[in-house]
Amino acid sequence: MTSLDTTLNVFVVSTPLQLISCAEARRYYGCSAAESLLVIARPDNSETESQLALLSTALGWQDVETIHLKKSSFYLHLGGVARSLAHRPIKRMFIGNKASWIHEVFYRGFDAEELVFVDDGLATVKYYHAIHNEGLASRVSKGKARLLSAMGIRLHRVVPEVVSFFTFFPLPCTDKITTVIHDFPVFRETFRTREHVSSALPPLIGFLGQPFGGGIRLQRLKLQIEHVLERHPDSRIVYFMHRKEVRAELDSLLWGLPVEVRQAGRPIEVEVALSGEKYTAFYSFASTALFTLKKMFPYINVYQIDDEALGAQVPYYEEIVSMFQSAGVEATTL
Numbered sequence: 001m002t003s004l005d006t007t008l009n010v011f012v013v014s015t016p017l018q019l020i021s022c023a024e025a026r027r028y029y030g031c032s033a034a035e036s037l038l039v040i041a042r043p044d045n046s047e048t049e050s051q052l053a054l055l056s057t058a059l060g061w062q063d064v065e066t067i068h069l070k071k072s073s074f075y076l077h078l079g080g081v082a083r084s085l086a087h088r089p090i091k092r093m094f095i096g097n098k099a100s101w102i103h104e105v106f107y108r109g110f111d112a113e114e115l116v117f118v119d120d121g122l123a124t125v126k127y128y129h130a131i132h133n134e135g136l137a138s139r140v141s142k143g144k145a146r147l148l149s150a151m152g153i154r155l156h157r158v159v160p161e162v163v164s165f166f167t168f169f170p171l172p173c174t175d176k177i178t179t180v181i182h183d184f185p186v187f188r189e190t191f192r193t194r195e196h197v198s199s200a201l202p203p204l205i206g207f208l209g210q211p212f213g214g215g216i217r218l219q220r221l222k223l224q225i226e227h228v229l230e231r232h233p234d235s236r237i238v239y240f241m242h243r244k245e246v247r248a249e250l251d252s253l254l255w256g257l258p259v260e261v262r263q264a265g266r267p268i269e270v271e272v273a274l275s276g277e278k279y280t281a282f283y284s285f286a287s288t289a290l291f292t293l294k295k296m297f298p299y300i301n302v303y304q305i306d307d308e309a310l311g312a313q314v315p316y317y318e319e320i321v322s323m324f325q326s327a328g329v330e331a332t333t334l
Helices: 016-029 046-058 071-085 101-109 123-134 142-150 185-191 214-231 247-253 268-274 288-296 317-326
Strands: 008-013 036-041 065-069 090-095 112-118 163-167 177-181 204-208 236-240 259-262 279-284 301-306 330-333
Touching: 008 016, 008 101, 016 036, 016 046, 016 090, 016 112, 016 163, 016 185, 036 101, 046 268, 065 071, 071 101, 090 101, 101 142, 123 163, 123 177, 123 317, 185 268, 185 288, 204 214, 204 268, 214 236, 214 247, 214 301, 247 259, 268 288, 279 288, 288 301, 288 317, 301 317, 317 330
Parallel strands: 008 036, 008 090, 036 065, 090 112, 112 163, 163 177, 204 236, 204 279, 236 259, 279 301, 301 330
Antiparallel strands: none
16 A cells, blocks of 8 residues: 555446446556555455456556455455545545445544545436435444444444535435536546547447336337337347346347347447447437436447336436437437
């Protein structure tokens, strides 16, 4: 770890989008490599780990001290990190997931001059409203608190009355939250996302998978795919799996339909930038990537499928749809 006298900026992430957001925040707040610490906190599966590794290299985290808190040795290493940070001056604490008890350990367990929440997909909108409705309610159970205490981690910090959001969503400042809104300058510079020469390969229509929807998910998903096929009867449709989706389940659902299922192996934004393929349009019900793709690749047509049955399950659905449209995402009704 860097010198005990060095003031740190600590970045806590568990997903690819959180890491992309932290790369943008690191540039915006002027955090040098020597004064930064990246904590990759218990990513949920090997696909997530692989995508985080790719982004760490591409977005310039190589020279930043990085701590990997993996599932297999999480508690063992968490105690060591806590002891190392206990007496370090921390200027800013950048948190990827407000609702995760793992991330909460960092923003309640260590004193920092400023607390900044970076984007965690559409959940960011939910977090934003939750802070206004209930404050920063703790997600750490009494049992977890006792375990943490035995490890020498005391959740003592009083969260400030006003916190910061570093976000690409158009969320206004309020008496509880200050917002800094960005449009991915680091990502766009790194991957050169301006429109490039047309590929010799036939153009594609992309569909962005999502893992939520409960018991009606698969039924609604098939209807959404059929809707896209009706709109593009002569086009090649590629279904991009979310990293939490199951391939066998999708193969069974889409059997007989002219749709190719892919797990890109890298975030969809990186896939679009580096694959060399030309995309005519992207579709999804409410994937965060509808927003990020339109921000990063404004020349691509991006469509949000307005599905009333699924929309009833999504908090702040009308507000989210409005934000999609403000970014140039078009709506198509199922």
